[in-house]
Amino acid sequence: MKRISIILVLAILLTGIIPQTVAAEETNFNYVDAFAKSILFYEANWCGPDAGNNRIKWRGPCHIEDGKDVGLDLTGGFHDCGDHVKFGLPQCASASTLAWSYYEFKDVFIAKGQDEYMLNILKHFCDYFIKCFPNKTTFYYQVGDGDVDHQYWGPPELQTYDRPAYYAATPSNPGSDVAGDAAAALALMYLNYKDRDSVYADKCLQYAKDLYNFGMTYRGNSKGQSYYLPRDYLDELMWGSIWLYVATNDQTYMNNVEKLMVEKKISGDNMFNDNWTQCWDYVLTGVFIKLATLSNDPRYKIIAEDHLDYWQNRLKSTPGGLRYLDSWGVCKYPAAESMVQLVYYKETGNKKYLDFAKSQIDYILGKNPNNMSYMVGFGDNYPKYPHHRAASGVLEGPPADEKKELPERHILYGALVGGADMKDEYHDNVNEYVYSETGLDYNAGLVGALAGMSKYLGGNQMPGPTPGIEGEPTNYYSEAKIYKKSNEGLTIDLNLYNIVTSPPKYETGLSCKYFMDLSEFAVAGINPSKFTTKVYYSPAKAEISSIQPWDKDKNIYYVEVTFPNSQLYARTYVQFAVYNYESKLWDSSNDFSAVGLNDTAYTKLENIPIYKSGVKVYGKDPSGGTEILYGDLNDDKQVDAIDFALLKKYLLSSDSSGINIKNADVNQDGDVNALDFANLRLYLLGKAVLPVVQ
Structure with a gap:
């Protein structure tokens, strides 16, 4: 009896410590579906010659010459946000946070079938960091000029400007913050990958040690143009220290944490008000959460729990209940904080941490005044205009001259947008990027939070469908309207469309034909030399043929508009004319290609067919x-x-x-x-x- 009582007491105690899975009726959303989609976002932001060799088939190879200006292969990595720069701090911080989420919730990644996808993403990060560290005193951490890049709106596959290796950390221009974050990511990769590929894992660990030593030896902040201006580098070096300690059990790394804390003026009785949360320039929250369980110093647990309490009880909220830390990327902070609180719930079993995460994640997924998910592609009501060039698929400037406000050609599954403001208002507008921006570090904490939600609230849930990620075949069509007509001839405004999205690419060899019935000239004899054809305006430098016979017995002729010196994408505008100034007998109403044409609005027409290298790819001709x-x-x-x-x-x-x-x-x-x-x-x-x- 005594033994049974002891076991019973132990069971009761353990129930209070070990986090418990919550009954399905307490959940509001398919957290596992959201979890799976949040990972998919990184495949859309994949950079390099192997882009598209994953689930996102509307992406393809891009920026395949990165690093050529310094004689290195710096291809790979990830685009930062909706742009195509590979910025240093957000990429390194995001990689370490994602790797941390896998480390803490590996079991749920495996159980829900997301482990292969996540490890593939983490390896792509680490492969890139290894390339960027060609020797022990040089770490390239930004590729691309943000000012130049942001002037371009179009798919990354079509972007051709020179992308400089913009910043490198060296002894004279240090980057301790990027070195610390990248070291943490590589050390975590060792932990996450050692049972799968020990050779690669050991390589990552060695690079982690070397990068960390470089950052510790040559102190200073990285740069980020005007886009990412860091505060200090001590937290990133602590972050690298912690994960190298976990990976190696070498006490030197933990001793370095204590030394860095002194530099941070956190020593003796001096506590720290850690009110920010995990993001691109701040990993101190993660540091304290890990030290609360790794260190014997009680200060770290006090600091960590004070931080968690601040977010639960003292930080202001929107009227709908979202914790509000900053006006830019409103949703990313409570998403990252939810991950932090779930990691602590995993350690303590205190349900208040799970309850907090649930309140914030539920808001993000749709339990808010707008009844709107702020994760693209999740639920029935979500942002349709995230600020993201690849998902948009449209090309501003020549040759397409499209507008970014057009409907987006792809669903950017899993992307967390900036979200609603302090008043719970959201503007689904691609130009209002404070609301609609996406980013590597926006999703980094979200992935971890949704992994935790899936573990404790996911039950038997599984991911839902993601239609459209395979892409679609090229869509060709033409639309036209009459610019001017008279008894002398006809002037046409034409848009030729070649929507190539799987992946985007420029096409050559395209042309279209306009067919005419010249029966009104038959009595006088049809003399092709009497007809004038001309291109009045064409940004793509179109050319037009003279009139050509199609069926002389029926008086059917045509002109062909070609683009011999141009690569075309999406929309190509041309204004062309066919006239006979002598006879003044022109009647366009009987023309095969004029059926449905008007002078007020563009009309999609099958009777102006499109050809690729002489083969018809769209429309009809008069051949029956x-x-x-x-x-x-x-x-x-x-x-x-x-x-x-x-x-x-x-x-x-x-x-x-x-x-x-x-x-x-x-x-x-x-x-x-x-x-x-x-x-x-x-x-x-x-x-x-x-x-x-x-």
Whole structure:
């Protein structure tokens, strides 16, 4: 009986210490779905020649010459926010915070199927840091000029300006903060990866030690132009110290923490009011949370718990209940703080920490006055205009001259926006980036918070669907309106569209044809030399042919507009004219390509077809029913399941089986492969239009 009583008492005590999973009815959201999507954001911000070699197929290789100005390969890493600079502090801090979240909640990453994705992201960070540290006294930490980069709005794949290795930490220009954060990330990678690949893990640990020693030896703050101006570097060096201590059990690193605390004037009876939270320039909160359990000094637990209490009870809130720390990136701070409190809940089992995190994460996911999720792609009501060039997909400036205010071409799944202001108001406007900005460090704490929420409140939840991340086939179409018409001829405003998004790329060899019925000139004889064709305006330097016969017996002619010296993307505008100044018999109403044209608004028209390298990819011509669709592999004048089966058989066996290989090249890239199979599948599902050929 006595033994049973002791066991019972121990069970009761342990119940109060070990965090308990909360019943499903207490949850409000699918936290696991939010968790999975929050990770996906980093794949959208992936930089380098391997971008797109993950789940985000609307991304592709970009910035493949980073580092060439210093004779190094500095490709890789991640774009900072909705821009394409690789800034130092936010990248290094985000990597260490993400690695910390994996370290603390590894079990839930595995249980919910997110471990491979997260480790892939963490390795991409670490591969980049290793490249950027070519010797023990040089660490490149910014690639790209923020001032120049921010003048560009378009997909990163199309960005071609020279990207300098803008800042490097050296003995004469130190960067202790970036060195400390990167060392923490690399040491954590050792801890997270040693059971998977010990050779790579050991390499990361060695680089962590060398970077840390570099930062400790040559003291000073990094730079960030006007965008990221650090306060001090002591917290980052402490952060690196802690994780190297955890990785090596070398007391020297913990002794260094104490020395750095003295430099920070935290010694003796001098406490510290740690009221900020984990972000790009502040990792001291993480330092105190870890020291509260790693160190025997009771001060650290007092400081950590005072910090947690400040956020729970003393920090002001919006009317809807979101803790409000700063006006820029309003949501990212309570998201990061939620991670911190959940880590402490994991250690203590005190439910008030879980309750706090739930209140803040629920607000972010939609339990707020706007009933709006501030995570893109989560729920039914979320931001549609995050300030993010890759997700936008539009290109301002030539050749497209689009506007960033257009509907975004992709869903930036998982991105945390700045969110609502102090009054719980949110402006879903791409230009109001205080509200709509996204960023590496916005999501860093959020991933950890949602991992904790999934662990304790996720129950049997699993991720939901993420449609659209595979991208879509190229969408070609034309729209036009009449600029001017008379009995002498016709002037047309035309937009040629080639929406190439999987991934974005410029295209060459595009043209379009305008077909005319010149029967009104037949009595007098149609003399092509009497007709004038001209391009009046074209930023893409379009050229126009003379009138050409299509069907002389029916008096059908055409002009072809080409772009021989230009690469085109998304939208290409041209104004062209066809006139006969002598006869003054022009009547455009009978023209094949004029059907549906008006002089007030652009109209999408199939009768102005588009061609790529001479092959029709959109629209109709006057030939009637003589076209053969690409994908019609058995030449029966229709595309159906039989063609799908034939192409599948060919791809599996490399046996043509009588297939017309040209017709099997569905996307006309000169090769017959799995992409043609995918395009034909999308067509049969009604999700794509196949190109046609005469």
